[in-house]
Amino acid sequence: MTSLSASLVRGALLSPFKRAGRPDAALPPDRPTRPAASVAPGPLAAYGRICGFTESGALPLTYPHVLAFPDTMRLMTGRAFPLPVLGLVHTWIEIAPHRPVEPTEPLELTVYAQELNPHRRGTEVTMTTEARVAGELVWESRSGYLSRHAPRRPEPDPASTPSAAEAGANLPTATASTAGRPAAASPEELPARAEWSLPGDLGRRYGAVSGDRNPIHLYPLTARLFGFPRAIAHGMWTAARCLAETQDPAAVRTVRIDFRAPVLLPATVTYAADAAGDAFALRGPGDRVHLVGAVNRKG
Template sequence: MTYWLDMPAPPALPVMYLQAALRRSVTGRALPDRGLRCSLEVDPQHLSRYRELCGHADDGTLPPTYPHVLAFPLQMHLLTANDFPFPLLGLVHLENRIRVMRPLDTRGPFRVSVISENLHAHPRGAAFDLIARLEDAEGLLWEGTSRLLCRGTTPGTAGRERRQRRAAALSEIAHWSVPADIGRAYARVSGDYNPIHLSPLTARLFGFDRPIAHGLWNKARVLAAMADRLPKSGYEVEACFHRPLVLPGEAHLMAGDAGESGSFTVTGAKGKRHLDGCWRPLPFLAEETVPLALAAQS
């Protein structure tokens, strides 16, 4: 049974980064049965900076990936707590799903909450879901699920069946050059200062020759380019992350025709696949309890 810890405000990040840097080992085989939540308001200037960085127009609503930024301090608090079994540094973001239940009005106040669940075996270790939710006075507005991998360990529970995505005919609808400093720029907006995104020196500490772009920046940039294909609400977008986008880099967005559902993929200059995914309306049959599909191995 989950119990909730209500916090007076989003926690400060610097102390949690120190905790993450000092912890490198697996300490358990079960996720904590605790969730975190707090109330907050949207800062218009911060929202404007996010829109500009990710390519979103100011249409009076929150970009569909922006609630991830609102939830990030709570996620960090959960992932760096003493009872969380896996070290934060080294976790791999396999995939992400967002669900937009109602139009994301910028007016608050909002309540954001985070919880971890669905620990299961993965071919490269143990994976789990980190779930964030955004609510207003009328109820649930948005839900985001990030699947994370801790490599080289074994969970204490079994996973569920995975879903397969059907291939579709795609055509290029956008391409953009990704500057070398996009990792630092996104870190300043999102608070996500993972060393693999910041500089060649810090990236090499974790096995990368050059820094790589944040997966959620990739997805945000894709959804900004597909804004004319997505409704204001009542839909979900699922994305699987494959090869990292090394900085500086180039991205080509391929997508299906506009419609209530479709698929997309992002490749680099040499055709290497960085992410792919799909969008579709809600609700979609009775899959509320079906977890995200495991990311393809590359």
């Protein structure tokens, strides 16, 4: 937690000296690795309680991300990282649990910046986290973080622009797994499964458990300094709370969550999902969509 707080301070100090959208921007090649260690039972239990995970024995699907986040922040707030960390928005996460991980297994964690891509609202970086047990890759995730700025609009190269016929040839064709399948329900159409009342101090409580004490999550005053009227819930808390409703976490092959809109605290939100829990969403008043998720199951 101390290292994460130090990274936040360093990121705030260095952000004014960084300019997103530079055409010559390059990502640092560093791959910080945390040596293999078993998970501390006390913090794990506290995390499970605040996120709604049951004590099933295996680590919650999102917990390796939390364990590695101080190293991720240290990389993103370093001098070699091209984007300013202030204002960086977590836009999505993909998680692939290759097998259940027991808390007693010594977990080695590695993080690195995978790629930098233009985005319609700025520049997006993809950060990767990998967890290994005795050299075996047991869990991995990719996360998108958006630095908002006026996007560069280079002139298109006519020689590289495909014709309509060529573009159509690249579209995927229907397969046995998708042909005839009805379209997935929109986030607004998914049936409500639960309603959660989120207290105003949720950001401080989750921050104490995860170590992520970003000011936007703590108090209305500190959130207003960054343009929010009130403190907002951590995106990874909303993701974890929804995944805690997954019927069989051990059956998850991959999961993708896209963060749509912040949750202003306090709040009342609705967890909505299809019957299998493969498609889910978190909605606020007026069907405001905070996140959408999709689970790909094994078998």
